[in-house]
Amino acid sequence: MVDVFGMALRDYQNGAYTEDIKTYSSLDEEDVIPIPYLFRTFDEMPKIEQKALQLANGKVLDVGAGAGGHALYLQKKGLEVTALDNSEGAITVCKQRGLKSTVLSNIMDYSGEKYDTLLLLMNGIGLAGKLNNLSHFLQHLASLLRPNGQILLDSSDIIYMFEQDEDGGYWIPNNEAYYGEVAFTMEYKGKKSKPFNWVYIDFNTLQNACESNGFNCELVISGEHYDYLAKLTLKK
Structure with missing residues (x-):
């Protein structure tokens, strides 16, 4: 499988940045991921991410670490942090940038390991892929938590991407799937990734899933565009 994301990160890290990653989605949207944005500093991060990094404590696992910006910030703060990503290129870049602990x-x-904080930023909960995988996903995260551990995650309610009718309701395709489920393909320098599933979860849906999987779910802050930061802790 072509590691499109990792190729792009490596190019940027090695001074060979010439283009961004193109994304194609099942929402008929073509978009780009600006690669410099993946290397942003704390001051360049949205408030939601800054807040999550301020709340992170103890031993931290940064899930889907990408270029490692969040993990590097926490490492500099003196926290014991591990960057996890399934992109070989991303992990190479994390190491090049000075992260001491990485997992591919x-x-x-x-x-095997347990953590005080699991960090899933940039819609990390999207890694669940589909809504019907969410319970399994949350139970797996629970297995990685220390007794008083926390999960910090952000996501968005993408209802705004659907057309609204005159009385304020939304036109959502009635195909039985949850409207936050999206299939993506990435392209970089003419190479395409395999399609992968990604899910954006509105806060109420997340809260319900947490309730049925033994988690407390707290809304920490809401962002400017249907996005939010949530803190999950295991019920005693």
Whole structure:
């Protein structure tokens, strides 16, 4: 499988940045991921991410670490942090940038260690892929938590991407799937990734899933565009 994301990160890190990653989604949207944005500093991060990094404590696992910006910030703060990503290129870049502890793995295949904070930023909960995988995903995250541990995650309610009718309701395709489920393909320098599933979860849906999987779910802050930061802790 072509590691499109990792190729782009490596190019940027090695001074060969010439283009951004293109994304194609099942929402008929073509978009780009600006690669410099993936290397942003704390001051350049949205408030939601800054707040999550301020709340992170103890031993931290940064899930889907990408270029490692969040993990590097926490490492500089003196926290014991591990960057996990299933992109070989991303992990190479994390190491080049000075991260001491990295893991090349899919989160669902990773076990053994336990953490005080699991960080899933940039819609990290999207790694669940589909809504019907969410319970399994949350239970796996629970297995990685220390007794008083926390999960900090952000996501968005993408209802705004659907057309509204005159009385304020939304036109959502009635195909039985949850409207936050999206299939993506990434392209970089003419190479395409395999399509992958990604899910954006509105806060109420997340709260319900947490309730049925033994988690407390707290809304920490809401962002400017249907996005939010949530803190999950295991019920006593």
